[in-house]
Amino acid sequence: xxxxxxxxxxxxxxxxxxxxxxxxxxxxxxxxxxxxxxxxxxxxxxxxxxxxxxxxxxxxxxxxxxxxxxxxxxxxxxxxxxxxxxxxxxxxxxxxxxxxxxxxxxxxxxxxxxxxxxxxxxxxxxxxxxxxxxxxxxxxxxxxxxxxxxxxxxxxxxxxxxxxxxxxxxxxxxxxxxxxxxxxxxxxxxxxxxxxxxxxxxxxxxxxxxxxxxxxxxxxxxxxxxxxxxxxxxxxxxxxxxxxxxxxxxxxxxxxxxxxxxxxxxxxxxxxxxxxxxxxxxxxxxxxxxxxxxxxxxxxxxxxxxx
Numbered sequence: 683x684x685x686x687x688x689x690x691x692x693x694x695x696x697x698x699x700x701x702x703x704x705x706x707x708x709x710x711x712x713x714x715x716x717x718x719x720x721x722x723x724x725x726x727x728x729x730x731x732x733x734x735x736x737x738x739x740x741x742x743x744x745x746x747x748x749x750x751x752x753x754x755x756x757x758x759x760x761x762x763x764x765x766x767x768x769x770x771x772x773x774x775x776x777x778x779x780x781x782x783x784x785x786x787x788x789x790x791x792x793x794x795x796x797x798x799x800x801x802x803x804x805x806x807x808x809x810x811x812x813x814x815x816x817x818x819x820x821x822x823x824x825x826x827x828x829x830x831x832x833x834x835x836x837x838x839x840x841x842x843x844x845x846x847x848x849x850x851x852x853x854x855x856x857x858x859x860x861x862x863x864x865x866x867x868x869x870x871x872x873x874x875x876x877x878x879x880x881x882x883x884x885x886x887x888x889x890x891x892x893x894x895x896x897x898x899x900x901x902x903x904x905x906x907x908x909x910x911x912x913x914x915x916x917x918x919x920x921x922x923x924x925x926x927x928x929x930x931x932x933x934x935x936x937x938x939x940x941x942x943x944x945x946x947x948x949x950x951x952x953x954x955x956x957x958x959x960x961x962x963x964x965x966x967x968x969x970x971x972x973x974x975x976x977x978x979x980x981x982x983x984x985x986x987x988x989x
Contacts, residue, residue: 692940714843725906743786801852864893883934900948937981
């Protein structure tokens with residue numbers, strides 16, 4: 683019995699060989715940063731967003747992909763790639779501008795396009811366009827939706843600007859266009875309990891998302907959460923508790939959902955808290971060792987596996 687459904691295995695089964703993600707950084711923002719819903723973004727989000735390892739957004743989509751592709755091809759001898767529109771909310775723009783960016787990613791060796799966005803920034807016009815790309819250009823499409831938690835009290839506290847209902851609606855609409863879904867979750871948000879962890883996995887299983895990306899919370903300077911952390915107004919769970927939460931999450935997650943990541947990474951500069959001072963891969967090793975020694979695996983506590 684394998685411990686969990688690794689994303690790399692999922693891609694290899696899907697495409698017949700290793701496939702690598704190439705990050706794309708667009709000059710865009712979010713509705714809870716520009717005043718539409720609020721200012722400052724999510725309480726944990728820094729000014730640079732999540733794209734701290736990306737090329738500058740002033741470069742064209744093609745130039746970013748060409749540069750990243752050349753590096754990965756040389757280092758890993760890769761032949762197939764996913765163009766990953768990663769930072770901020772990549773559907774939060776005019777439809778024609780969005781179409782132009784996506785069309786620029788239709789290059790040789792790009793077998794899939796992944797678009798990271800918010801569940802309240804999905805329009806049927808853009809979904810129809812992505813569906814047509816999939817059907818007529820033979821390029822798979824994955825929508826990566828930030829959920830973080832199913833606890834709507836926590837969502838409000840971190841200034842997400844949407845609730846669980848918007849996420850459910852977005853998944854159902856994307857599925858209506860036959861697009862794959864990857865849900866992003868953070869398993870150690872202040873205010874969440876291990877019951878929220880299990881419930882998040884169960885909701886994602888019922889919704890039949892295709893992939894999930896598990897993040898561990900990191901806290902940066904010049905963020906609302908950073909100020910709360912420095913003033914001792916929030917509590918971060920221990921590393922051992924995080925490890926247990928990941929295992930519980932996987933146990934309650936449908937066995938067929940691919941798992942992209944078990945812990946997050948963060949920039950060293952201006953960070954206040956990152957992975958309890960450990961490297962992400964050491965935390966990953968602890969998670970896998972715990973699962974193996976305790977005979978716990980993905981889907982082992984998920985009654986929806988039989989649906």
